[in-house]
Amino acid sequence: MGVARDVKTAVGLLRKALASRRAKHAIRAALAARPPHTPGTFRIAVYFADGDVNMYQMRQWYRPLAELAHTHPVVVMARSATGAAALLKDDALPVAFVPTVRDIERFLDAQDIRIVLYVNQNTRNFQMFRYGERWHVFINHGESDKMYMTTNQYKAYDYALIAGQAARERLSRTLWDFDLDRRTIEIGRPQADHYSGELPYTPDQRTVVLYAPTWEGDRPAAHYGSIRTHGEALVQALLATGRHRVIYRPHPRSGVVDPEFGEANQRIIQAIEAANAADPEAHHVYDDGPDLGWQLAAADVAIADISAMVYDRLAAGKPLLITRPADPAAEVDEGGYLSACEWLRAEDAPRIVEEVERVRHDPEAAERLRHWVTHYFGDTTPGAATARLHAAIEQLMAKWDDWSARAGR
DSSP: OHHHHHHHHHHHHHHHHHHHHHHHHHHHHHHHTSOOOOTTOOSEEEEEOOOGGGTHHHHTTHHHHHHHTTTSOEEEEEOSHHHHHHHHHHTSSOEEEOOSHHHHHHHHHHSOOOEEEESSOOTTHHHHHTOOSSEEEEOOSOOOSSGGGGOGGGGGSSEEEEOSHHHHHHHHHHOTTOOHHHHEEEOOOGGGGGOOOOOSSOOOSSEEEEEEOOOOOSSGGGOOOOIIIIIHHHHHHHHTTSSEEEEEOOOTTTTSSOHHHHHHHHHHHHHHHHHHHHOTTOOOEEOOOSOOSHHHHHOSEEEEOSSHHHHHHHTTTOOEEEEOOSSTTSOOOTTSGGGTSOEEOGGGGGGHHHHHHHHHHOHHHHHHHHHHHHHHHSOOSTTHHHHHHHHHHHHHHHHHHHHHHHTTO
16 A cells, blocks of 8 residues: 555656646746846846745735836746746736746846845745845735744845734744844735725625635644634525625635535535525625735625734724634634634624624724724825835835945945
């Protein structure tokens, strides 16, 4: 049995290697059909070493970065063939495919990259850190109170752009000997300035509820996903009323570790299809699209797991419920918003209709929400976060000029 397993593993690895090689050839052919990047064009690069499964981390930055590119041209340096393919298909930002270190060096030789932005903590980021004479800046792919947000890996970057006071306090509690005042810049949530998009339904009298669960997690401490414990019950209850419209947006990795989690996800999708077939006016939505924004703005109430989605919605300043993890081993940091949020426990999921009405009309809940919005994101006036992002970039560009002059570059 052990030999058979080893053979199966070897065959799988060979297939992946062949698929990767074919994908690389396809990407190079696609790029060759496009005009080449003019040398010296780009000053800002986004380094993305992940494949297509983590494209959600890039896509949320498309609009803020496209706006920034009007002042400082931005390019994405893609290391993975599947990630590069997805970036090219989206066609939101220029793409440089740099699968090897030599490719990186050629690209840097041809361009004037002064700031490198990172949206995640991929271990291959370390390969980019070797190149000095530019700022390496962590911008993350969301704001949350997950343990990911306080990793010691922050120290690997020259600077980090953080959302606000909550992030600053979170890092100060966790990172030893880290100069927060010098190495972090608060920018709020620029993505919230772009919470828009075409609705896939015509608004009516129905109460719109966004349910956006995360995946199951790869260890007990990260078991935040609620699809199995809360999701089926709450979606069924909302579908049954005839007064609610459900937008279901599960994490793209749902079910990659736990097959039963994936099966529950499929049952919810099938329930939505059945409800729409029974009532064509319902227009419930299973949302697996690349764009995130209209969902957060359109929903009267959002239900989210402990994840960046909580804080994406918080930036919109509208009512939300947070699912309480059913696994007691899941780490819950209750030092911030989660200390005063509106929890939804698994046993209360069948009563979701009552919970939705409560948070919609509770003035005390609304007041608490306003307080935490300011604590996490500062000024959320439309355009304020975008202005802070641009100011942060200008600050780093000025510092680059200063250090470059000192070095006699």
